[in-house]
Amino acid sequence: MRAVDVIMKKRDGGELSRDEIAAIVNGYVSGEVPEYQVSAWLMAVFFRGMSFRETADLTDLMLRSGAIMDLSGITGPFVDKHSTGGVGDKVSLILAPIVAACGIRVPMMSGRALGHTGGTLDKLESIPGYTTRLDEKRFREYIQRDGFAMTGQTDAIVPADKKLYSLRDVTATVESVPLITASILSKKVAEGSEALVFDVKSGPGAFMKTVEDAERLASSLVRTGQAMGKRIVGVITDMTEPLGDKVGNFLEVEESIDCLKGRGPADLMEVTYRLSAWMLVAGGVAKDVAAAARMCEEAVSSGKAYDLFERNVRTQGGDVEKMLSLYGTYRSKxxxxxxxxxxxxxxxxxxxxxxxxxxxxxxxxxxxxxxxxxxxxxxxxxxxxxxxxxxxxxxxxxxxxxxxxxxxxxxxxxxxxxxxxxxxxxxxxxxxxxxx
Structure with missing residues (x-):
């Protein structure tokens, strides 16, 4: 099958078969299909779109381009959260220990800051000694012991996404709902989670500027994730203003500590508790969002969530005492x-x-x-x-x-x-x- 024929078919508005999509994805990963042809295919997808079936096939093929995390032998349930990115969005740092304190395992694979949006890994690595480079053995061990672990994407996980994402970034094909859906879901499913909660942000500080665009992406993530056998929740949240009172890498670690000690700002806690509650419902440990929210609030007020946060910092090589000594003082001159x-x-x-x-x-x-x-x-x-x-x-x-x-x-x-x-x-x- 010639790549040029697949490009022509999509250029003309045709629906691609799974084999045709595989020819592009697998060919690009193996090096058989050159970058210039994949660029043309991405632009054709950008303008012509993809059907639900095409999007699901693309997601599955990208997922299968690399390793899938094996969490067998660890008692679940496994639930993760993904944000489409914003400003001041330190929710993952707060949410993971809250949800883990309520009995959910959180295998969290995060990213770095790019453009105007912040990155969870950069925030965590501002903690002295903290490492986000975990191999699968340590990732499994930490999830088993602490209830959650925080790592970056390894070369073995969804290599197709790494290559396609880099190419989309330089070919003006980022803002495509099918391509975004496949990129996000392939990575998240590769983590081994049974359920996923998506925080799809909308507004000036978000990737999706309008509620309508955010809803299109959320619906695509939910429907495609469901087709892959996962329980999915999409929550559209407002990103008109920065979330919380602090924006910056260690500054957001400070604010995460505040939140876990029960003194977080109202806007940040509203989003964190809502997403956390849906994770408990999706994981089957709470019957509804109201009951789940009460469990999350108890995890904070009892100190269990903060204790797990400190434990994770130590587990992943961080110096808790130095982190706390820097609180309020780690500022540029x-x-x-x-x-x-x-x-x-x-x-x-x-x-x-x-x-x-x-x-x-x-x-x-x-x-x-x-x-x-x-x-x-x-x-x-x-x-x-x-x-x-x-x-x-x-x-x-x-x-x-x-x-x-x-x-x-x-x-x-x-x-x-x-x-x-x-x-x-x-x-x-x-x-x-x-x-x-």
């Missing part, structure tokens, strides 16, 4: 204050602009090879709905050097909107789609 330009109410703080500014500061990266800084970011003293007087401190901003603050400042100051009227408050949980 290059600092600037964002103040209210006028009196009134904070109408919004644009998550996208804050995320982009974070790249200049050293929070994130433009290329996967770029380094990130652990001690930079934002500490928000006031957020949406707060009444301010002209000159009131809104945020303290830390950069890797003075030049980074200068480069970021137009975005930082442009992210803040202050007006005469208080904005309406609303839930960050926008919609939920389930297949349990």
């Amino acid at each position: 290059h600092v600037r204050e964002l103040k209210a330009p006028v009196s009134g109410y904070i109408r919004s703080i644009d998550a996208f602009k804050i995320g982009l500014a974070g790249v200049y500061l050293g929070v994130g990266r433009n290329k996967t090879s770029d380094p990130v800084a652990p001690d930079v970011g934002f500490v928000f003293e006031r957020k949406k709905g707060a009444r301010v007087q002209k000159g009131d401190l809104v945020a303290t901003v830390y950069g890797k050097d003075a030049a980074s603050l200068d480069a970021a400042w137009e975005l930082v100051s442009g992210a803040l909107s202050v007006g005469p009227d208080a904005p309406e408050s609303a839930s960050l949980i926008l919609k939920e789609i389930t297949a349990l």
